Amino acid sequence: MDTLMELGTKILSIFEALAGMDFVSEILPMLVMWAIGGVLIYCAIAKDMEPTLLLPMGFGTIIVNLPLAEVVGAISEEGAIKVLYNAGVANELFPLLLFIGIGAMIDFGPVLTNPKLMIFGAAAQFGIFFTLSVASLFFPINEAASIAIIGAADGPTSIFVAGELGSKYIGAIIVAAYSYMALVPMVQPPIIKLLTTKKERRIHMKYEGKAVSKRTRILFPIVVTVIAGVVSPQSAILIGFLMFGNLIRECGVLDSLSETAQKTLANLITILLGITVAANMNAKDFLTIETALILGLGLVAFVFDTAGGVLFAKFLNIFLPEGKKFNPMIGAAGISAFPMSSRVVHKLGLEEDNQNFLLMHATGVNVSGQVASVIAGGMILSFFGK
Amino acid sequence: MFNFFTLNFLQLFLGGLKFTTENIREALLCSLAGMVGIFIVIGIIIISVSLLNKAGSKKDK
Structure with missing residues (x-):
């Protein structure tokens, strides 16, 4: 009877x-x-834009903005979403676990056959640091750094860094990061075309499909973790989880773990991550001028990442003889949005010359971008972290 | 009329933002250091992978 009365009073108060x-x-x-x-859900379903994350985020956004969401427990501290947020996003656990899955998915073969390509992965992080400078004009330095990491074009890195820096704009940052990753096929081509000539876009690059020894494949994740950990200690945990996933993939004796990391673990974390991140998307925090500015700065980051990669390739071409020159478009694939960016570059190459196959080179640069973006995240944390 | 509303809108829109140059020096220095740092780390990784590849190909021979 008492319980019934209590329920009645609660409903009445609502x-x-x-x-x-x-x-x-x-x-x-x-x-x-x-x-x-609704727009996020529409983009996920109708436009196939990063559906694994935008759909749960869209739905989560609706849940946390239900009337009296706090009263019904959606966003209160004891509510399920906030509990999940504190358990997985606030302490950066989910992005790290997701990194194991991503590491297990990535084949570093194309970059191991031609390690020089990794340099474009580094150059294409320019957008992060350019955006840091621009964002510092409007935001405190820690928030500017969190916003700049949108340029990593890598969801888990953005979530990890923004979380670690205690950003209050984490919802907007994640929406921007995933939206622009999905929009890579629209954002990159105009920038690439603007910065290259037709002749440059037609440059052919020979692909030597050298076999990579199993020993190299196994040692690569270990060596990268050690180097990143020694030179940039703050990136050790990020790169460590990514490379751990890759080691599971390449070692050859943990196939079932590799499969679990690639599918079950990655899917499970993605489901929880999407709906949990939405905990920060309540109207009061999200509908601000800062959100609009963050979305704009995210675009700046992607544009300057692309420009950094392309211009660096053009710069290197000045010193290279004919026949050894890089097609500058592959520099744009260094932004890490894997595998969209490499596909965009390959498609642009075919548009100019239907015999110009850039996919393997672009994929090599693209996976390098994944490593470089994580290192960039570590650099940001080493400058501005707790 | 148009200008008046445009101006009002811009003031309202930009009014919420605080423009400051006090952090720009730190941001520029960190940006420069960050880019240099990434190139150093990636450079070391490139050298290491090249050495691994070389060692692998010698063993194959």
């Missing part, structure tokens, strides 16, 4: 609170956030 909601300050923002959630 109706009373609903009736007392102000349209402009409470209902309208809520409707806008529902629309944003």
Whole structure:
């Protein structure tokens, strides 16, 4: 009887609170956030834009913006979403676990056959540091660093770094990071075309499909972890989890673990990550001028990442003889958005010359970008971390 | 009329932002150090992988 009375009182209080909601300050923002959630779900389903993350995020956005979400436990400290957020995002556990899955998915073969390509992965992180400088004009330095990491074009790195730096804009940062990753086929081609001539886009690059020894494949993740850990200690944990996943893949004796990391683990974490990240997407925190600016700065980061990679390849070409020159478009694949960026470059190459196959080179640069973006995250943390 | 509203809108829009140059020096220095740092780390990785490849190909021969 007491329980029934308690329930009745609770329902009554909800109706009373609903009736007392102000349209402009409470209902309208809520409707806008529902629309944003709807747009994310639409982009995921109809446009196939990063559906694994945008769909759970879109749905999570609707949940945390339900009327009186706090009262019904959606965003209160004891609510399931906040509990998951504290258990997996606030302490950066989910992005790290996701890195194991990503590491297990990546074949570093193309870059191991031609390690020189890794240099473009480094050059294409320019957007992160350019954006850091621009963002510092509007935000405190820690927030500027969190925003700049959108340029890593790598969701888990963005979540990890923004979380570690205690950014209050983590929701907007993640939306920007995943949205622009999905928009790579639209963002990159105009920049690449603007910065290259037709002649440059037609440069052919020979691919020597050398076999990579198993020993090299096994030692690569260990060597990279040790080097990154020694030179940039803050990136050790990020690169360590990524490379651990890759070691599971390459060692040859843990096939079932590798398969689990690639599929079950990655899928499970992605589901939880998406819906949990939405905990920070309540109207009060999200519908601000800062969010609009963060979305703009995210675009700046992607544009300057692309420009950095392309211009660096053009710079190297000045010193290289004919026949050894790089097709500058492959520099753009260093932004880490794997595998979209390499596909974009390959497609652009074929558009100019239907015999110009750049996929393997672009893939090599693309996976290098994955490593370089994680190192860039570590650099940011070493400058601005706790 | 248009200008008045545009101006008002811009003031409202940009008013929420605080423009400051006090962090720019630190940001530029960190950006420079960050880019140099990445090139150093990647450079060391390139050399290491090349050596691994060389050792692998010698063993194959």
